[in-house]
Amino acid sequence: MTTLAELTTLRVGGPAAHTVTATTRDELIHAVTTVWHEGDDPFVLGGGSNVLVGDDGYDGTLVRVATRGIEQVGAASGRVLLRVEAGESWDDLVAYAVDRGLAGIEALSGIPGSCGAGPIQNIGAYGQELSASLVAVELLDREHGDLVRVPASELGLGYRTSVLKRHGGEAPVRDGVVVSIDVELTDAGGLSAPVAYPQLASSLGVELGTRLPIADVRRTVLELRRSKGMVLDPADPDTSSAGSFFTNPIVSESFARSLPADAPRWPIADDDADDAVVIPLGEWTGEVPRPSLEHDARVKLSAAWLIERSGIRRGFRLPGSRAAISSKHTLALTNTGGATADEIAALARYVQMRVGAEFGVVLQPEPVFVNVEF
Structure with a gap:
C-alpha cells in the first residue's frame, strides 16, 4: 500500500x-x-x-x-496568457516560460509542487509572487458542484495565503479544487522582470530594478535555492522538507521598534497580510490568542532571524528525534531519515515556543496539516 x-x-x-x-x-x-x-x-x-x-x-x-498541459490562449501588446493544468509541475512551467523569453515568474524557479497548488499558497520568492501574474483559476466549486472561472481578484491572495487554503486543517473560506490556472506573462525580448530582491540583485551583481537575460535570473535563483537546500535533490537530505516551515511574521511598526536594532524588517503595504500574533514577554503559555484588529503601520520580520536569535541553530534536533533544523537554512525542518510526523510537529512546536518566549512573536506554520496535532 x-x-x-x-x-x-x-x-x-x-x-x-x-x-x-x-x-x-x-x-x-x-x-x-x-x-x-x-x-x-x-x-x-x-x-x-x-x-x-x-x-x-x-x-x-x-x-x-497528475494532469498535464500548458497552452497559450492569448497574446496582445507584449503580454502572453498561458493556461496550465493543475497537475503540471510548477518549475516545469517556469522553465517553459523562460525558454520562450516570458518574464514574470522567473524568480519563482525551483519551487517544488504543482501549478494547481500555487494559488492556494500564493507562492512567492525573491521579490515575485504568483499574485502578480495570476489572472484566474478554473475551480471545481464544492458549493455549486461545477466548474467556475474565478478571477484572481476574488481569491483573497495575500502573503502565503488565499481563500482556498486550509489553515491549521480548518475548512477554507471557499472550498474547491483548482483544475487549471491562467497566468499572464511579459514578452520583453528575453529580458527578466526588474530584479526586486536585494539578495538576488547582489548575487547577480546588479542594482535593484535591473532587467537581465531571463535565463541568467533563473540560473541564479536555482543556485541560491540549492545553497539553502530548497531544490529537491535525493542526494541532499536537507531537501526532505516542506521548504520554509514558518512564514515571516507581520507586526506593527511600534512592536518592531522594541526588537534589537539588527533585527531585519521590511515595511509592507497595508493589505499585504494579516498581523502576526504578538504577546507580552513573560505571558507566553503556548496558547495562541486571537490577533487584534487594531494596528499601526506594519512591518515584516525575518522568521529565520528570530529562530536563530532564540538560540536554535542549523542542524538542531530534539534528543532522540529524527527531525532536525536544516543544516543550511533555519526556516526548514527536515526529515533526516525515518522521522515521524509527530517528530516534525514536536520540533515545530519547540521552535514556536522558543521564539514566543524570547520575542513574544508566535510563528505561524506555512504547510497544511492533515491529521496532525499542532
Missing part, C-alpha cells in the same frame, strides 16, 4: 484508505465529485511539497492530481 511518506517531500505520513490518480481533467472532476457526493472530503494532493500528513495517514480518498 502506498503511503503519504512516499508522496510528500517531508517523507512522512501513513497510508490513505483509497487512492485515485487523475491524469486528465475529466478524471480529476469525476474523482473529486464522487467523493463529495458520498458526503466525504477528498484529500487532493499535487506535488506534496507543502503538507505535513499524520502518521496514521488519511482515512478517506486521496486524489492525486
